[in-house]
Amino acid sequence: MEKRLLQKTTAWERCNHWILALSFIVLFLTGLGFLYQSLNWINTVFGGNHLAKEIHRWGGLVFAISLILTMGNYFAEAVSFTEEDKKWLSSLGGYFSRTEEPPPQGRLNAGQKLFYLVVVLIFGLAISLSGFMLWFFNTSRGLILFAHFLHNLSYIVFAFAVPLHIYLSTAANPGTLRVMTRGTVSAAWAKKHHGKWARDMGVD
Amino acid sequence: MALEQVDIKRRLSGVDVPTRRKGLLVTPELCIGCRGCQTACKEWNKLPGDRTVNRGTYENPPDLTPNLFNRIRFVEVGSGDALKWLFISQRCMHCTDAGCMKVCPAPGALYRTDEGAVAFNKDKCIGCKFCVAGCPFNIPRYDEQGRVAKCHLCSDRIAYGLQPACAKTCPTGAIRFGDREELVSYAKNVGFKSLYGMNDLGGLGVLYAFKEKPSYYGLPDKPDFAPTISLWKGILKPLALIGLGGALAAAATHYITVGPKETDEGGEE
Numbered sequence: 001m002e003k004r005l006l007q008k009t010t011a012w013e014r015c016n017h018w019i020l021a022l023s024f025i026v027l028f029l030t031g032l033g034f035l036y037q038s039l040n041w042i043n044t045v046f047g048g049n050h051l052a053k054e055i056h057r058w059g060g061l062v063f064a065i066s067l068i069l070t071m072g073n074y075f076a077e078a079v080s081f082t083e084e085d086k087k088w089l090s091s092l093g094g095y096f097s098r099t100e101e102p103p104p105q106g107r108l109n110a111g112q113k114l115f116y117l118v119v120v121l122i123f124g125l126a127i128s129l130s131g132f133m134l135w136f137f138n139t140s141r142g143l144i145l146f147a148h149f150l151h152n153l154s155y156i157v158f159a160f161a162v163p164l165h166i167y168l169s170t171a172a173n174p175g176t177l178r179v180m181t182r183g184t185v186s187a188a189w190a191k192k193h194h195g196k197w198a199r200d201m202g203v204d
Numbered sequence: 205m206a207l208e209q210v211d212i213k214r215r216l217s218g219v220d221v222p223t224r225r226k227g228l229l230v231t232p233e234l235c236i237g238c239r240g241c242q243t244a245c246k247e248w249n250k251l252p253g254d255r256t257v258n259r260g261t262y263e264n265p266p267d268l269t270p271n272l273f274n275r276i277r278f279v280e281v282g283s284g285d286a287l288k289w290l291f292i293s294q295r296c297m298h299c300t301d302a303g304c305m306k307v308c309p310a311p312g313a314l315y316r317t318d319e320g321a322v323a324f325n326k327d328k329c330i331g332c333k334f335c336v337a338g339c340p341f342n343i344p345r346y347d348e349q350g351r352v353a354k355c356h357l358c359s360d361r362i363a364y365g366l367q368p369a370c371a372k373t374c375p376t377g378a379i380r381f382g383d384r385e386e387l388v389s390y391a392k393n394v395g396f397k398s399l400y401g402m403n404d405l406g407g408l409g410v411l412y413a414f415k416e417k418p419s420y421y422g423l424p425d426k427p428d429f430a431p432t433i434s435l436w437k438g439i440l441k442p443l444a445l446i447g448l449g450g451a452l453a454a455a456a457t458h459y460i461t462v463g464p465k466e467t468d469e470g471g472e473e
């Protein structure tokens with residue numbers, strides 16, 4: 001089979017992704033330092049609680065802006081629910097079987113669409129908005145309590161979903177990390193993971 | 205401060221209150237509204253005066269400020285001949301189950317002293333203002349730098365065996381300082397069957413000898429912090445680490461059982 005490379009992401013998409021991911025990791029770690037007294041040493045690494053607070057706030061702004069920008073990359077595709085998505089979901093993406101294969105997928109499979117829409121977009125907006133509330137509107141008791149709760153609730157969703165996202169983008173699907181590093185994938189990878197998209201790209 | 209290095213864990217956890225706990229007993233009926241306590245507190249804590257306006261009442265200032273850690277509220281109840289004037293000291297209650305300490309994300313900004321007081325360290329406060337939302341009594345205030353300020357039970361006096369400035373200055377015994385247990389038995393001896401703060405929030409450090417219901421004096425009958433705080437502390441907070449650990453464990457388990465989705469052809473990076 002010919003050694004062809006297919007372009008799956010644009011350079012802009014990859015920059016957007018890594019700014020989002022980097023800001024997220026900084027926010028996640030400083031957040032953990034604030035959440036648990038026993039993990040407050042993390043914020044000592046970030047230069048103490050005072051500096052960590054500033055990093056967490058401005059990092060949040062970077063995260064929120066990159067988040068809005070991802071909508072241009074994924075939103076339209078993520079909200080279009082196709083017949084393949086249904087099949088992908090009913091076979092659980094084929095992740096719980098060594099033999100079962102979901103039908104050929106488009107550029108994003110149902111799992112990726114859901115990860116984007118539910119985790120990244122909805123809880124991303126929730127954690128960003130509540131963060132801004134705690135930053136700018138912390139004069140009202142009710143608002144602080146509401147935002148504090150929402151911020152922590154969204155945090156849990158991310159604490160659970162992002163490690164899984166990283167696993168699925170690396171070890172679970174060898175060759176996938178290239179999508180976000182080089183932007184290109186082999187034809188074989190494309191056929192295996194996104195068959196319908198591969199066909200659209202002219203790979204038979 | 206050397207004092208702060210003692211048993212740092214207990215101070216930060218905030219819940220483990222010493223058994224020989226110090227406290228205040230406030231008896232509104234004894235208060236004559238002289239506000240000596242307000243002045244004495246300012247003097248000991250080197251707090252400037254606040255400029256206020258005449259609101260047509262002797263009560264002044266109208267609220268706690270970052271420069272006013274305790275205040276006498278002047279409350280008029282009833283009408284005509286039955287009119288009564290109540291004087292109630294408003295300040296931090298030094299709760300056992302302190303909502304402010306629960307939500308504070310900067311360890312050491314609020315800490316429990318050896319005497320059971322909830323004291324603060326402005327240098328460690330990051331000015332998030334969560335504690336004011338966590339406090340059932342709306343006590344913490346913020347200075348111009350956005351740092352926390354409130355009554356600390358004169359932690360820098362009681363640690364050396366002195367009584368708090370407000371209690372020392374009070375001419376009538378309306379603010380009484382001592383071992384919390386002794387204050388309770390003293391109040392019982394003089395005829396107060398129950399005290400406000402005896403069991404509320406795990407026991408308040410400041411006890412009130414009320415003759416009527418707490419709401420009569422303008423305090424919540426059943427003080428408690430917002431339910432979202434218990435929910436957060438009890439469920440959300442542990443779930444964050446459990447979720448992270450669970451996700452990592454699930455990923456590892458998947459990898460060694462079902463295994464990755466290898467591309468059939470070898471030539472893969």
Ligand code: HEM
Pocket residue numbers: 008017020021022024025070074108111112113115116120162165166169170176177178179180
């Ligand atoms: C170091 C951590 C991360 C790694 C290694 C990583 C890796 C990847 C890879 C390889 C893809 C492409 C998948 C494909 O198109 O087949 C991807 C997509 C994506 N990533 Fe990440 N990522 C990381 C962190 C994050 C974080 C923190 C977020 C958001 C908070 C995020 C959001 C997204 C989104 C929205 C997509 C679009 C496709 C999808 O939904 O899967 N990523 N990531």
Ligand code: SF4
Pocket residue numbers: 295296297298299302303304305322338339340341342343344354
């Ligand atoms: S009264 Fe408010 S500020 Fe004082 S210890 Fe209780 S919760 Fe904290």
Ligand code: SF4
Pocket residue numbers: 304307308309310313314328329330331332333334335336344351352
């Ligand atoms: S304002 Fe200061 S004392 Fe209050 S919760 Fe935030 S860091 Fe703690």
Ligand code: SF4
Pocket residue numbers: 244245246248249273274295354355356357358359368369370371
């Ligand atoms: S105990 Fe000390 S800090 Fe608290 S109100 Fe009295 S004088 Fe002020």
